[in-house]
Amino acid sequence: MTSRSDALAAPPGWRAPPPGRYFLGIDTGGTFTDAVLVDSERRIVSAAKSLTTRFDLASGIAASLDMLDAAQLAGVSLVSLSTTLTTNSVVEGKGAPVCALLAGYDAAQVKASGLAELIGDEAVVCVAGGHDALGAEAEALDLGAARAAIAQHAPRVSAFAVSATFSVRNPAHELLLRAAVRELSGRPVTCGHELASSLGAPRRALTAALNARMISYITHLIESVQQVLARRGIDHAQLMVVRGDGTLVNAATALQRPVTTVLSGPAASVIGACALSGRADAVVADMGGTTTDIAIVRGGRPELSPEGALVGHWRPMIEAVKVYAIGLGGDSEVRFAGGHGMSIGPRRVVPMSLLGHEHPRVIDVLRMQQKESPHASQARFVQRWQADDAALARLTDGEAHAWEQLARSPLDMERLNREDRPLARQLARLVRMGLAIYSGFTPTDAAHVLGLSSHWSREAALLGARIWARQMRYLYGHGAWPDGDAEAPSRQVVEHLVQTICTRLVEAGLNDTGQFGEAHAHRLAKTLTGLALARHEGSAADRVFQLHFAPDIPLVAVGAPAASYYPEVGKRLGMSVALPAFAEVANAAGALLGRVSQRVPMTVAQVSRGQYRLFTPGGVQDFTELDAALERARELTGAQARALALEAGADEIELAHTESRNSVDHDIDGNVFFDAVVTATASGAPRLQERA
Numbered sequence: 001m002t003s004r005s006d007a008l009a010a011p012p013g014w015r016a017p018p019p020g021r022y023f024l025g026i027d028t029g030g031t032f033t034d035a036v037l038v039d040s041e042r043r044i045v046s047a048a049k050s051l052t053t054r055f056d057l058a059s060g061i062a063a064s065l066d067m068l069d070a071a072q073l074a075g076v077s078l079v080s081l082s083t084t085l086t087t088n089s090v091v092e093g094k095g096a097p098v099c100a101l102l103a104g105y106d107a108a109q110v111k112a113s114g115l116a117e118l119i120g121d122e123a124v125v126c127v128a129g130g131h132d133a134l135g136a137e138a139e140a141l142d143l144g145a146a147r148a149a150i151a152q153h154a155p156r157v158s159a160f161a162v163s164a165t166f167s168v169r170n171p172a173h174e175l176l177l178r179a180a181v182r183e184l185s186g187r188p189v190t191c192g193h194e195l196a197s198s199l200g201a202p203r204r205a206l207t208a209a210l211n212a213r214m215i216s217y218i219t220h221l222i223e224s225v226q227q228v229l230a231r232r233g234i235d236h237a238q239l240m241v242v243r244g245d246g247t248l249v250n251a252a253t254a255l256q257r258p259v260t261t262v263l264s265g266p267a268a269s270v271i272g273a274c275a276l277s278g279r280a281d282a283v284v285a286d287m288g289g290t291t292t293d294i295a296i297v298r299g300g301r302p303e304l305s306p307e308g309a310l311v312g313h314w315r316p317m318i319e320a321v322k323v324y325a326i327g328l329g330g331d332s333e334v335r336f337a338g339g340h341g342m343s344i345g346p347r348r349v350v351p352m353s354l355l356g357h358e359h360p361r362v363i364d365v366l367r368m369q370q371k372e373s374p375h376a377s378q379a380r381f382v383q384r385w386q387a388d389d390a391a392l393a394r395l396t397d398g399e400a401h402a403w404e405q406l407a408r409s410p411l412d413m414e415r416l417n418r419e420d421r422p423l424a425r426q427l428a429r430l431v432r433m434g435l436a437i438y439s440g441f442t443p444t445d446a447a448h449v450l451g452l453s454s455h456w457s458r459e460a461a462l463l464g465a466r467i468w469a470r471q472m473r474y475l476y477g478h479g480a481w482p483d484g485d486a487e488a489p490s491r492q493v494v495e496h497l498v499q500t501i502c503t504r505l506v507e508a509g510l511n512d513t514g515q516f517g518e519a520h521a522h523r524l525a526k527t528l529t530g531l532a533l534a535r536h537e538g539s540a541a542d543r544v545f546q547l548h549f550a551p552d553i554p555l556v557a558v559g560a561p562a563a564s565y566y567p568e569v570g571k572r573l574g575m576s577v578a579l580p581a582f583a584e585v586a587n588a589a590g591a592l593l594g595r596v597s598q599r600v601p602m603t604v605a606q607v608s609r610g611q612y613r614l615f616t617p618g619g620v621q622d623f624t625e626l627d628a629a630l631e632r633a634r635e636l637t638g639a640q641a642r643a644l645a646l647e648a649g650a651d652e653i654e655l656a657h658t659e660s661r662n663s664v665d666h667d668i669d670g671n672v673f674f675d676a677v678v679t680a681t682a683s684g685a686p687r688l689q690e691r692a
Contacts, residue, residue: 006581007042008275011300014593015685016042021077024237026061027587028052028221029084029265030348031289031331032560034588035064037072045072047585049560051354054386057224065228076234077688081225081251082242082591084265084288086214086258095213095434096388099123099153101181102205103141103173104130104165113202115209123157125149129173130165133199134607135620138165141173147180154185158390159212163192163205169603169615188215193617195259195318197601197677207318211259216388218258222251238649240596240686242268244320245304247597248686250649260318265587266293267321270302272590273556276580281552283505283575285566286586287559289331289444290348292501294508295323319599324508328500330444330561334468334493336476342496349440353448355381355410356460365412366463374470377417379463382427383410385437392435402426406436413438441468443497444561446490452564462486494565501569503529509549533572549575558586596650597683600641604629605675630659630678637680650684657681 010016017023019040027034029052036047048067053060065073100115105126110116115124127149129141141164150160160181164173171193181189190211192204222241229235241254244263254261269286270293273279280300286293295302305322327346331354337343356363362381369378384406395403402423405411416424430436441464447453448461465486472478472489481488507525531547554576557566563579570577582589604626607613612629614621616636623629634657645653661676 006278008038008044008589008593009278009280009300010042010275010593011271013595013683013685016040017077018688020075022072022075023592024073024076024079024234025082025588025591026064026079026225027082027084027265027268027585027591028057028061029288029290029587030054030329033057033060033064034585035061035068036582036585036588036592037068037076038589038592044582044585044589045069047582047588049584055384057221058227061224061228062231065232070232073232073234076237078240078592078686079225079229079234079237080240080242080248080591080594080686081221082264082268082587083218083221083261084291084587085217085221086261086264095119095210096158096216097123097156097390097394098159098161098209098212099125099149099157100161100163100205100209100212101146101149101177102126102163103146103177104128104138105163105201105205109165109202109205113205115205118206119209119213123153125153131167131170131173133166133169134605134613135166135170135615137170137172141176143176143180146177147184150181150184154187156390156394157187158388159188159190159215160185161190161192161205161208161212163201163208165201166199167191167193167204168197168199170619171617172619188212190215190257190259195257197603207259210262211257214258214261215255216390218261219255222255226251238686238688240594240649242591242594244318245597246271246302246321246590246594247683248594248649249596249598250647250686253644253648262318263293263320263323263325266291266295266323266325267302268590268594269293269558269587270295270297270321270323270590271593272586272588273297273558273580273583274300275593276558276582276586276589277554277556277578278580279554279556279578282554282556282578283508283549284556284558285501285505285562285569287501287557287561287565288329289560290327290329291325292328292504293323293325294504295321296508296512324504324511326504328497328504330447330564331442333438333440334442334446334496335440336472336478341478342472342492344443344493344497344500349438349442350381350383351442351444351456351461352379352439352464353445353456353458353461355439356457356463357455359410360457362410362412363457363460363463365415366460366467369414370463370466370470374467374474375414375417376471376475377413378471379439379441379467380413381410381439382406382413382431382436383439385435387435391433398422398426399429402430403435406430410439441465441493443493443565446493446497447561447564449486449490450494452494453561465490498565498568498572499529499533501565502533502572505549505555505569505573506532506547532574549573551576554578556580558583560584595683596645596648596686597681598641598644598648598650599679599681600637600644601677601679602633602637603675603677604633606673626673630676633676633678634680637678638682641680641682645682645684649687650682651687653682653684655680655682 050063192208240248246267332345445461469489510521
């Protein structure tokens with residue numbers, strides 16, 4: 001990737017590097033780490049891609065930077081980072097162990113939050129406390145019970161999440177709990193009121209817990225980038241991180257609120273896809289190793305989801321790009337799904353082609369396995385994936401022994417199931433904990449078999465395809481491929497993947513109309529996809545009803561596997577497909593095109609006739625005049641947003657206010673005011689730092 005791009009179609013307000021200087025964009029994904037350099041003429045002058053090294057992120061980042069021109073790297077003024085690691089952790093249900101402290105929650109609220117499913121029943125602690133809708137204390141905080149729970153859980157978790165009922169109206173109990181966590185454990189702690197301003201205690205608790213689970217992930221990533229930059233003498237450059245809404249914050253701010261980086265990678269890819277393709281209106285699809293992310297773009301900017309983006313099964317209270325993130329990627333496991341036959345994802349595995357590329361000795365094992373009777377654990381190797389200090393500290397002696405065994409090389413689960421079943425069981429536990437990962441047959445392998453891709457070992461992919469096909473046929477009764485045939489099952493995998501992508505694009509289109517709930521759109525999508533594909537299948541002539549995508553909105557496909565699958569997707573759906581130059585590093589390019597932006601909302605409510613209450617982080621303030629309350633809200637939100645923007649690394653800050661008022665016109669009482677949300681937005685270009 002040495003040719004230069006055309007000038008990027010940068011969004012309004014973006015500031016290019018000064019003459020002779022460069023901006024460096026880095027994207028760390030589940031499979032690849034990408035890097036691009038952009039010059040003062042808004043062109044990509046060089047780009048690189050290397051494997052992400054999950055166990056040691058710095059190695060993969062360094063490998064990409066080593067492919068770039070050293071003299072140009074020395075002239076970097078700004079580094080901007082995007083990542084799908086936090087998105088992937090949510091989709092895959094992985095994360096560091098945390099404890100959630102909930103004040104004032106009842107059993108129904110705890111159940112609605114989904115915390116038991118996310119972090120486990122034993123990690124959810126409820127204590128007396130909380131406030132009411134007007135900010136008054138509903139019940140005294142049981143700080144003694146909270147302190148006992150903190151002492152009990154601190155040795156076993158990496159962070160704490162704190163949420164109290166109506167904390168957005170009065171955060172006093174959350175602040176007391178946070179102080180206790182810091183005093184007794186020194187662990188990182190996340191407060192719900194600092195992440196979300198909306199009412200809805202269960203989702204606010206979920207958001208706080210997701211944030212706490214991601215702290216170690218984002219800390220490891222940022223420290224790895226800083227380490228690599230320091231070794232190259234460019235640690236003076238400002239380091240920014242992309243948030244899920246496409247805006248930027250500096251590294252220190254991202255470490256405080258890592259949950260805001262959920263959909264960081266998808267947001268960067270959408271912005272990058274538009275900039276690389278020059279398309280202001282498009283359907284953008286970014287396919288990575290773990291997820292496929294689909295977004296509808298109009299006017300060059302993706303739509304934001306004020307209700308929070310849906311990521312996997314979760315919807316945290318984080319404003320983010322309206323993207324449909326699904327567990328379908330090049331490295332998704334192809335597996336048997338009961339009566340549904342074949343299924344792809346959401347579990348991510350190491351492709352056989354990559355395993356054979358990095359560890360050639362496994363190819364000999366696969367050659368032997370393809371001659372043996374089919375077993376479920378054939379082609380199933382396990383290797384270290386990532387380390388988390390808190391998770392490692394909780395390992396039993398057996399799990400710790402299994403972890404040590406993985407230090408040398410991947411282990412063959414088929415052999416261990418015959419010779420050392422206790423070790424095999426401990427390794428399976430490490431996989432469930434997210435510390436280790438299995439290998440398996442994936443769309444990436446099918447693409448290698450069919451010649452659609454050639455990154456890694458085709459021989460390992462061929463062997464994996466044959467073993468997988470025999471497992472599907474003889475163990476599960478699916479498929480009728482001849483023994484030894486790798487191409488026919490691979491074609492079926494690619495066909496299933498293409499049809500799944502088509503269905504998800506139709507589902508995204510249904511959601512975009514705003515006329516269907518998500519569940520309804522999901523049910524309709526499969527039926528409507530059949531109508532959309534009818535023309536391709538030659539059976540549309542006698543159809544009374546046909547379905548087409550808008551002819552003037554192209555499908556812009558980016559991501560490493562995009563070229564292997566999306567031309568066929570476009571052909572099936574009758575969509576024009578754009579695969580722009582540097583599409584494989586769109587995330588890294590998009591990471592450079594955001595602005596720093598901080599939003600601060602405050603609510604003013606009428607608590608009784610002629611009495612207006614402003615809810616602030618420091619407590620409630622009462623007014624007898626609505627205009628005075630609103631003016632005070634504008635004053636406080638403006639000052640706080642400006643301070644946050646400066647802290648997040650903004651330069652030349654612009655401030656704007658919006659107001660959302662909830663009132664009704666009554667026949668007798670006239671206009672009746674209930675409440676209003678005053679929001680200040682402070683934004684500016686990233687502040688550049690040069691060597692002193």
